[in-house]
């Protein structure tokens with residue numbers, strides 16, 4: 001059935017429901033569906049037991065909200081807790097959650113599989129043999145924590161703070177752990193972001209000072225997506241439902257995706273470009289809008305930093321807007337449709353149709369790119385920069401149907417304690433070669449360790465699996481098995497992973513219904529917070545039980561990080577002499593440990609506008625309210641924050657500079673919302689930037705150094721990249737014009753809609769739906785190679801090869817192959833996830849690593865009878881092992897796409913074979929490192945990084961200074 005017919009039927013059903021007098025759910029979901037139990041009855045909800053059919057047996061449930069932990073969207077879930085057995089029977093959507101509005105993707109309800117998985121880790125484990133040998137012994141939490149805390153304390157006492165590192169995969173929370181690390185005084189935060197979204201972030205950050213867009217899809221007339229947002233994009237379910245709403249209204253959808261993804265199948269225009277050529281297409285559209293004058297002149301004049309561009313790049317010419325417009329026409333005149341056609345393979349004729357659509361949107365153009373092209377290509381950060389150029393031209397910024405800066409649609413409350421910025425700078429994560437990197441250079445860590453740039457005393461991996469997820473996994477294994485490089489590896493994980501196999505401690509963490517976290521994400525023009533909670537703990541407390549910590553209610557000895565960090569911090573600093581313990585003490589009962597109830601109770605009572613009133617109206621405390629409903633909408637219709645006037649009391653001794661920036665001596669007002677906004681430099685007299693002068697008003701502007709949208713990035717120009725200071729096009733490292741004639745482009749970045757990196761390995765429903773990752777191959781290429789669907793092919797990268805099955809499909813461009821990165825899980829012995837991990841032999845000869853499949857997945861006995869019903873054997877191929885690192889010299893993003901040679905399998909090749917040369921991998925790392933422009937040579941002010949750029953954990957300003965480099969004066973940046 002096509003989308004239009006489906007939409008008609010849905011609308012008709014709604015009309016009928018209304019005619020019958022049915023009502024819409026009154027909560028934030030604002031959608032019709034009697035399927036949501038009314039919240040007044042959540043304490044005692046009755047359903048018929050489906051398994052007892054045809055007998056009508058009633059089951060009584062307490063519905064307890066939490067949020068999904070299976071991707072970054074944090075959709076609301078309702079756990080159905082059986083009042084008789086006190087077990088979670090199912091998880092469905094929470095209609096009180098303003099972002100997800102009662103809906104989930106398949107991965108939300110599959111949380112049930114994760115918590116009941118027979119292979120899950122239930123107790124703390126310590127390795128019993130050599131690291132990676134696979135032998136484990138159970139250990140008490142006390143033993144594990146004392147050991148870990150002792151080592152951390154020793155490192156701190158001995159002045160080795162940079163040997164403590166916390167490396168996070170899925171954060172799923174807003175800042176709790178960063179504050180833990182700040183309290184310890186370490187610059188020890190490491191993230192996965194540079195293998196995920198740094199490319200996308202950089203393009204946005206250089207434009208608007210904030211590194212994410214918040215597209216208002218629901219109100220757009222034209223939606224332009226670069227990637228597969230409808231099935232697996234960023235904030236997938238909340239965005240997807242709003243895209244579909246817009247389509248129901250008649251909005252048009254343009255999708256740039258080299259694969260015919262499920263998203264592309266919903267598009268009015270599907271463009272399948274040569275990977276990496278997306279900016280060429282976007283700039284050709286921009287050129288046409290500029291040439292025709294079909295852009296919002298007022299918006300550009302008011303909000304772009306065109307004066308700064310003229311002052312820096314054309315100081316001799318007239319400093320007028322008309323002159324800027326003339327130069328703008330010149331700047332993009334080379335990006336013709338014909339040029340874009342040559343670069344992208346998309347015909348000029350199609351591009352002309354697309355530009356008409358974009359031009360027709362006016363300010364109702366919502367656009368989004370995240371991983372995808374921005375994550376695949378050298379210079380991928382120019383994809384988001386070129387995409388946002390279209391919004392900035394049409395004035396489709398912070399208006400209905402346009403794109404908002406993320407921080408305006410996000411609410412992060414002020415917590416009980418805010419420890420100071422650490423006095424340290426960790427060059428293992430923020431090396432000086434990459435001063436503009438959006439996030440930690442995490443994927444280079446094994447190479448940095450091998451080069452002797454440092455060592456780690458205590459290394460936490462937390463819901464992170466770099467051996468499997470990152471490129472160059474064998475280099476990770478080499479680093480993790482070297483105890484001189486990594487003294488103690490602690491894996492905090494709910495699920496077995498290829499990385500946990502190389503840990504010293506494996507500590508069991510909770511899934512989405514077993515832990516506390518707080519979050520808020522930009523999903524529409526509003527602000528909400530949502531509360532993840534251990535649902536059985538809440539249910540049992542509501543029934544009058546007194547419980548200790550979260551372990552009391554979780555299976556086995558599964559814990560959560562919030563309480564773990566409090567406990568560990570007390571053990572690091574038992575007498576408070578290090579100044580750490582005070583950030584983990586109760587404010588209500590000095591000298592006692594902080595509890596999660598006090599921590600969140602304080603936030604909800606003091607830092608969330610409107611929540612105390614809403615709670616009081618129901619006779620609840622704010623904490624009780626959040627435990628009962630799980631989410632709260634702080635604001636709706638936030639609108640254009642940049643256009644808000646700056647209040648007079650903030651304009652103390654205000655000074656307006658030649659670019660219209662307004663500086664003040666007034667203190668920054670204390671705000672409940674602590675979204676980490678960039679901090680532009682003060683003026684020469686120490687005043688802080690407070691806004692911009694537009695006509696006769698002083699208004700907020702954007703959190704950039706200029707206070708305006710930075711079409712021209714003085715930061716890029718000053719820090720060594722003047723040629724990329726305006727939105728442009730950098731030809732990808734895999735563009736056919738630069739690779740060998742016998743090479744193809746491998747797209748390795750796409751997600752499967754029902755899989756979640758590491759954690760879905762224990763979700764049986766998801767594994768049954770999707771468990772393999774064949775290589776997409778166009779029929780023309782298949783014919784050339786003499787390969788048919790299901791036959792084996794060998795894919796050769798720069799450092800090795802993998803052997804995979806072919807899937808011949810017209811859904812991919814000729815010359816390009818694609819393989820999802822979500823599959824290919826493995827274990828070397830019995831320990832691991834048996835329903836999704838093949839058992840392999842891992843070998844290392846002097847020259848090469850190899851991995852060969854010993855046994856496939858097969859049925860097994862367990863407490864869950866479904867494990868005997870496993871019918872699949874194939875779990876895909878771990879292609880990421882064969883990729884060398886490709887750090888983008890500007891954004892720091894790993895450029896995932898590979899130039900590969902694809903051939904029919906060779907004699908002796910077996911499905912799933914991997915072969916890799918890690919010496920060669922190190923050489924390629926060195927080659928890409930040479931592209932970097934280090935701060936020592938290029939920083940204009942003797943610092944390691946522009947202070948205004950975001951960092952998840954920001955050190956003190958002093959720590960920014962480069963040692964031994966003259967300068968150190970805070971300048972432009």
Ligand code: SF4
Nearest residue numbers: 068071075105108237
């Ligand atoms: S989109 Fe799916 S996986 Fe992500 S939070 Fe929502 S329900 Fe969970």
